[in-house]
Amino acid sequence: MAKKSVFKACKNCKALVDTDKETCPVCGSTSFTDEWDGMIIIINSESEIAKITEAPKPWKYAIIIK
Ligand SMILES: [Zn+2]
Numbered sequence: 001m002a003k004k005s006v007f008k009a010c011k012n013c014k015a016l017v018d019t020d021k022e023t024c025p026v027c028g029s030t031s032f033t034d035e036w037d038g039m040i041i042i043i044n045s046e047s048e049i050a051k052i053t054e055a056p057k058p059w060k061y062a063i064i065i066k
Contacts, residue, residue, distance in 0.1 A: 009036035009062040014053075016060045026059050038063030 007016040012029035016039060023030050040063055042055040055061055 007036075007060075007062075008032040008034050009065050011065060013056060014061045014063075014065055016062055026056055033065055035066035036062035036064060037066065 006019065008019050009016055009032060010024040010027060010029050011031040011033055013024065013027040014036075015024050015026040016036070017024055017032065019034075024032075039060055040049070040053060040055075041060045042050045042053065042058050044050065045055065045057050049055075050058075053061065
């Protein structure tokens with residue numbers, strides 16, 4: 001199974017969400033895309049990587065949204 005059929009990416013915050021979900025659990029957006037690539041998992045929102053990616057909270061995020 002391809003990863004793109006498992007998750008969709010929020011166009012607002014890049015959070016990866018199960019395809020059967022209708023709203024983003026991170027930012028509440030309802031705008032998603034299946035055209036994403038790469039995955040980053042933020043465990044600690046105070047970490048350097050979270051600051052670089054501007055991830056609003058610990059979650060899994062797409063690196064690239066096409
Ligand atoms: Zn979002």
